[in-house]
Amino acid sequence: MADEPSPNGPPAFDDVFSGGDVEQRVYGTLLQTREPTAASAIADRVDCDPKTARKYLEWFADLGIATRHEGRPTTYERNDAYFEWRRIDRLAADHSIDELRSRVSELAARIAKYEEVYDAASPADVDAVAAAESSDDRTIDDVYSDLADWETARTERERHERARQQLAGTEGEPVPG
Known part of the structure; x- marks a missing residue:
């Protein structure tokens, strides 16, 4: 059965945070x-008092993990910008300038190859159906896979470049303008 976790494996996805304390459950839901x-x-969702959830959500908002939207009622959501910043900060901490x-x-070369193959500046500029129909060796699934990989490479290149610039700024290397 798919919903039953294996005895040695992680909990089922729906219950990932159910075993933790209230703070962890609120965080996981957030x-x-x-x-x-x-x-x-x-x-x-986390089976706690609304005041307790509000306390933790306020704290997460103060930390920047959550975005608070004033209104009646006040609402909260995950702050994607915080998690993007954490990802870039982790890249800068875990890699040297040369590695970055x-x-x-590497990513720029991969992107350039896709730009050449599809004669486009970005994946958004490609008509996947037309690209597959005009190709002798690419199926529609191949094209969609390429477009997803291309977009991922663009995102990762941006993250790695931002991490490199962050690290360069802390080590005194000039950052290109």
């Missing part, structure tokens, strides 16, 4: 929140 949600709705520069170059 991570899954993609639209403004009232503290009472989050409290219902090398990865940026």
Whole structure:
């Protein structure tokens, strides 16, 4: 049965945060929140008092993890900008400038190859159906896979470049303008 966790494996996805304390359950629910949600709705999901959920949500908002939307009721959602900043900060902490520069170059080469193959500046500029129909060796699934990989490479190149610039700024290397 798919919903039963294996005895040695992780819990089922739906119950990932159910075993933790209230703070962890509120945090886990917040991570899954993609639209403004009232503290009472989050409290219902994590089985706690709304005041307790609100306390933790306020704290997460103060930390920048959550975005607070004033209104009646006040609502909260995951702050994607915070998690993007954390990802870039972690890249800068875990890699040298040379490693980051090398990865940026690798990703730039991969992106350039896709730009050449599809004769487009970005994946958004490609008509996937037309590209597959005009190709002898690419199926529509191949094209969609390429477009997804291309977009991922663009995102990762931006993150690695921002991490490189962040690290360069702390080590005194001039950052290109």
